[in-house]
């Protein structure tokens with residue numbers, strides 16, 4: 001089955017008996033559960049979009065059938081740009097609020113598979129398992145959640161887990177069938193609503209038992225997703241324009257003696273590979289390219305929202321307002337310039353991929369956590385009390401409608417339309433959903449301090465230090 005439709009995504013999900021817990025209950029029918037039906041509908045709509053524009057798909061190198069562009073291993077600059085356009089087309093549907101639309105993980109898997117030769121000849125490493133799995137995922141258009149970090153128990157550098165029962169997931173046995181995993185991992189966004197979960201060990205492993213990478217179906221025996229409290233405000237898209245549609249959920253993942261079949265193990269018990277594979281592979285530049293492409297759409301969404309507020313209450317003449325709008329424009333233009341630079345300087349890499357320049361993408365992704373928090377704050381500052389004067393759709397259908405129409409009108413909008421706009425601004429920046437967006441942009445890629453430190457490590461200072469050396473001569 002090549003590029004799927006929304007219906008195919010939903011049917012596949014219906015067939016899977018994923019163990020997912022929410023609010024003290026094991027969910028029986030995830031498609032109809034109030035915490036998940038909105039996001040499943042949106043995800044299905046994304047899959048439908050694949051069939052509406054040429055750029056969303058390309059011919060499979062194996063069958064010639066059309067498969068999703070986010071699986072495309074780019075070998076030309078045009079391929080790279082096609083990937084960006086596809087990513088941004090999907091992102092537009094959610095204002096960039098869906099951090100884990102399928103293109104994110106499809107990109108990750110594409111890069112790992114392209115880099116599989118790094119596993120050749122290494123102990124307990126199976127390069128062909130990774131490439132076979134990538135082809136299966138591409139041809140069947142599988143969806144993924146992932147977990148790359150251990151539970152947040154003790155982050156001291158001196159901490160070594162020594163509890164009798166594992167906390168962080170580890171290999172506890174090897175059998176004829178595969179490796180057996182017990183323990184937990186964080187933090188699977190979309191956990192339970194995807195076909196598969198991709199698991200890679202975090203960095204800095206010192207014990208072989210924690211060094212592994214694999215992918216298994218979400219309904220594998222012993223695998224459990226424990227979803228956090230839902231941030232869906234309700235079903236009404238008027239009242240909750242974002243959370244009713246794009247609340248992705250995040251889960252703790254528990255492995256209760258889960259058997260990972262050998263053909264799904266990419267490597268295990270190899271500390272050196274576990275600690276080096278992600279950074280040595282094509283993972284970072286292409287994943288950052290996907291991320292920055294989405295973040296640009298999110299920035300445009302926030303600017304549109306801010307400018308709509310400015311216009312509707314007529315505050316554009318004030319210098320403080322202009323200053324804030326200028327900050328937003330600067331953020332967008334900077335992100336776009338960085339992305340264009342990365343694409344313009346793309347080169348064929350050691351894996352024969354057209355790789356975007358890393359540094360501009362690192363600059364963008366290490367700045368955006370701060371920038372996004374500020375964009376959100378600006379919307380709050382511009383909206384002021386408007387972000388709390390937000391009666392619901394039911395209020396507009398009640399006998400107080402006349403009062404609302406009179407007292408909540410704005411310079412350019414009737415009350416109901418004005419409230420709709422402000423409810424969107426509230427959901428984007430102040431609701432539980434909106435606050436999670438800020439936390440997501442801050443942390444999903446790792447702590448901001450680690451991103452900055454990676455940038456410093458990768459940056460070549462030679463030209464500038466030579467400049468000073470020569471200047472002093």
Ligand SMILES: Cc1cc2nc3c(=O)[nH]c(=O)nc-3n(C[C@H](O)[C@H](O)[C@H](O)COP(=O)(O)OP(=O)(O)OC[C@H]3O[C@@H](n4cnc5c(N)ncnc54)[C@H](O)[C@@H]3O)c2cc1C
Pocket residue numbers: 146147148149151152155186187188189190250436439440443444445446447448449
């Ligand atoms: C909304 C959301 C969704 C996410 N989705 C996913 C997902 O789908 N899959 C996935 O794998 N992960 C996901 N993550 C997890 C993300 O990868 C982590 O949040 C990130 O790597 C930081 O790790 P942590 O949360 O354990 O923070 P910690 O590492 O525990 O850090 C806590 C604080 O201590 C500081 N700190 C910790 N260690 C050090 C150190 N050595 N030096 C300096 N400062 C330090 C950090 O800077 C931070 O301020 C998600 C996170 C969020 C918030």
